[in-house]
Amino acid sequence: MDSANPPVRFDTKIAVLLREDLQTWQRLNVTAFLVSGISSRVPEVIGEPYADADATDYLPMFRQPVLVFEGTKEALTTSHSRALSRVVPMSVFTSDLFSTNNDRDNRAAVAAVPQSQLDLVGLAVYGPRNAVDKILKGARMHP
Template structure:
């Protein structure tokens, strides 16, 4: 018996700048997704358990789409996300030189919105709005 696929009303998507080193891609993605998760505790499912009864941490209830694009694509998607009032997380290049949350927030606060050197953004929102926000971005490889 095959279960029918679940279709979520919302979509979570991450857009990474296409010139990042692999360690940067992973770091930025994890930070951005943590921001999305912080918007709603309902995004987290139940804890996992294996057949032996070993318990594991709960994770997101829905998939995350990871995309890639150049700096211009990031700027466009950022503008679209804000104009659509989507919940948005940002990661800027200056954050690679910081070592903690307070310094990260200070780095973002020091730069005007249109001057942010974005290396990644994440959004959650209605599926169609998220799809339109990231129109033109490629799936990350």
């Protein structure tokens, strides 16, 4: 191990939980939308901008890994409840959002449904490692 560059270990975790019955394109789309919510609410998760050897600039990205999990509809409901009780930053994606095509309609679709009746297909959370682990207990890493 290089003592000048020890491995970085984060005390926080960014995690996405997807419903196991989503199609591949849906999994990718939902993941992208969900993590955008984390980055907008928790700006400290964003690292420094990138540049290649030719000094071409690129946008900054998360400073830490994003772990992606999958689970049943029931697992999403349970994880959602756990996240709410732990008051961690969370973004949600419901099945209704597959039929909308803009932010205004997305927000209206979520606002039209009581919390207990949300048809969750994905959620993303950010928080202390142990809290996120407890929120996602029972979910499995995405294959």
